[in-house]
Amino acid sequence: MKTNLTVNGQQVQIDVEPRVTLLDALRDELGLKGTHAGCEHGVCGACTVEIDGEAVRSCLILGVQCDGTEVTTIEGVAPAPGEMDIIQDSFCATHGLQCGYCTPGMILAAKTLLAKNRDPSDEEIREAISGNICRCTGYGQIVEAVRLAARRLRESNAAAVEAGQ
Amino acid sequence: MKAAPFNYLRPASVTEACEALADDAEARVLAGGQTLVPMLAMRLARPSLLVDITRLDELGAIEDSGEGIAIGAAVRQAVALRSDLIAREVPLLAAALPNVGHPPTRARGTVGGSVAHGDPSAEIALAATILDARIVFLADGEEEVMTPEDFFIGPTVTMAPMGGLLTRVIFPKRPSGRVGAGFREVASRRSDYAFASAGAQVVLDAEGKCIEALLGIGAVGDVPVAVDVSGLAGTGLGEKDIQDAVETALEDLECVEDLHATASYRRRAAARLAGQALEDARVAAMGEAA
Ligand SMILES: Cc1cc2nc3c(=O)[nH]c(=O)nc-3n(C[C@@H](O)[C@H](O)[C@H](O)COP(=O)(O)OP(=O)(O)OC[C@H]3O[C@@H](n4cnc5c(N)ncnc54)[C@H](O)[C@@H]3O)c2cc1C
Numbered sequence: 092m093k094t095n096l097t098v099n100g101q102q103v104q105i106d107v108e109p110r111v112t113l114l115d116a117l118r119d120e121l122g123l124k125g126t127h128a129g130c131e132h133g134v135c136g137a138c139t140v141e142i143d144g145e146a147v148r149s150c151l152i153l154g155v156q157c158d159g160t161e162v163t164t165i166e167g168v169a170p171a172p173g174e175m176d177i178i179q180d181s182f183c184a185t186h187g188l189q190c191g192y193c194t195p196g197m198i199l200a201a202k203t204l205l206a207k208n209r210d211p212s213d214e215e216i217r218e219a220i221s222g223n224i225c226r227c228t229g230y231g232q233i234v235e236a237v238r239l240a241a242r243r244l245r246e247s248n249a250a251a252v253e254a255g256q
Numbered sequence: 257m258k259a260a261p262f263n264y265l266r267p268a269s270v271t272e273a274c275e276a277l278a279d280d281a282e283a284r285v286l287a288g289g290q291t292l293v294p295m296l297a298m299r300l301a302r303p304s305l306l307v308d309i310t311r312l313d314e315l316g317a318i319e320d321s322g323e324g325i326a327i328g329a330a331v332r333q334a335v336a337l338r339s340d341l342i343a344r345e346v347p348l349l350a351a352a353l354p355n356v357g358h359p360p361t362r363a364r365g366t367v368g369g370s371v372a373h374g375d376p377s378a379e380i381a382l383a384a385t386i387l388d389a390r391i392v393f394l395a396d397g398e399e400e401v402m403t404p405e406d407f408f409i410g411p412t413v414t415m416a417p418m419g420g421l422l423t424r425v426i427f428p429k430r431p432s433g434r435v436g437a438g439f440r441e442v443a444s445r446r447s448d449y450a451f452a453s454a455g456a457q458v459v460l461d462a463e464g465k466c467i468e469a470l471l472g473i474g475a476v477g478d479v480p481v482a483v484d485v486s487g488l489a490g491t492g493l494g495e496k497d498i499q500d501a502v503e504t505a506l507e508d509l510e511c512v513e514d515l516h517a518t519a520s521y522r523r524r525a526a527a528r529l530a531g532q533a534l535e536d537a538r539v540a541a542m543g544e545a546a
């Protein structure tokens with residue numbers, strides 16, 4: 092089935108069987124391997140992407156269901172090749188990752204949280220990543236990473252406002 | 257973890273959806289997919305056709321239908337959670353919703369899909385049972401309206417009519433008076449499937465005396481159950497009042513045992529959660545103007 096969607100700002104068409112999940116379509120049709128396949132049945136959150144502004148498990152949505160939607164994957168988070176955005180950089184700064192398997196999902200979950208809430212409490216951060224399993228870092232540093240990213244985003248906004256932008 | 261092949265239909269109307277379901281006994285409704293897609297991946301379900309109802313505007317509303325607050329089958333749990341109408345008129349459902357899965361599963365999962373699936377630990381099914389909501393199906397061109405008590409008959413076993421489409425769930429509006437709701441559960445991780453859960457709603461008079469109390473327990477048995485705590489009416493909902501009422505109400509509670517929890521753990525947890533949910537409900541009701 093032919094399906095048109097926007098992935099990381101680019102219009103794409105995929106032609107997949109209905110049983111192909113968005114996760115598999117991203118990885119196998121579009122070559123975007125940054126979205127990780129963990130459990131493939133909705134438990135781990137490794138496959139989290141953003142669809143129309145919401146964090147969603149890409150293993151639990153069929154590719155054909157994404158017709159007309161806007162999808163952002165980890166490849167679409169960085170401002171330019173070789174650079175990192177504020178959230179990614181904050182994960183590095185706080186040692187919010189070790190093996191990195193869960194990290195794309197964690198970052199997309201954090202991104203959608205911070206787009207709606209620039210000053211989340213630790214409770215709200217934990218809620219946002221409650222469906223994402225990390226098997227090595229431990230959640231403390233991940234929460235710290237999101238908290239740091241939130242602060243940096245607030246400060247960068249404040250600087251932009253002061254500069255009259 | 258790859259699903260077996262199936263066809264996919266995105267119907268343009270409820271009528272087209274119903275026709276497709278009536279034509280093919282192996283067809284299945286796809287709502288949020290947060291339960292069905294894992295079942296497909298594990299090949300626990302092998303439908304021939306999925307009928308995707310999530311883009312049907314006819315099923316997308318949360319509205320005051322006069323008889324109650326009607327939630328269309330395409331309404332996502334995240335949307336219901338943000339709804340002022342639900343927060344105001346169905347406080348128990350509003351209290352239950354944050355416990356349903358995680359933000360990414362609520363962004364897709366629907367209120368109707370949760371009811372249609374009939375998981376014994378489903379918080380929405382428990383809220384529907386406590387409040388005696390109405391579950392509305394469309395099958396063979398006829399509407400069938402069921403009570404939760406009649407509809408949920410076993411773990412993920414329901415009285416859904418063959419080839420039927422759940423179109424909406426209607427929750428009764430809050431009674432008058434000072435109303436408060438509480439919802440508590442234990443799960444292996446925050447807001448995942450519960451091992452035991454309790455929901456409560458109380459109505460207080462101006463002095464803080466209880467006029468009406470409702471309580472229900474989920475996740476411990478084959479179906480969510482409403483239990484009788486009408487004896488709390490007339491009391492001040494003190495610690496002892498609540499403890500005694502819960503003890504009596506849960507005397508015959510049937511609890512199942514599985515690899516997550518023993519029956520006796522579930523029973524103890526249910527009693528504790530019930531007490532907490534009632535106390536939360538009392539505190540919330542006290543916060544309302546007399
Ligand atoms: C990690 C994770 C955690 C979760 N935690 C919880 C939890 O704590 N509590 C909880 O209650 N749920 C939980 N869920 C499941 C919840 O997210 C689902 O949303 C819900 O169970 C089903 O709703 P759905 O819209 O996704 O339905 P689907 O998955 O699309 O459908 C489920 C079943 O209902 C049928 N169906 C759906 N809609 C209709 C309709 N309108 N008419 C007829 N049949 C219909 C389908 O054919 C299918 O058999 C969790 C899921 C995941 C992945």
Ligand code: FES
Binds near residue numbers: 127
């Ligand atoms: S791979 Fe999607 S939730 Fe685990």
Ligand code: FES
Binds near residue numbers: 190192
């Ligand atoms: S960094 Fe290894 S799973 Fe999270």
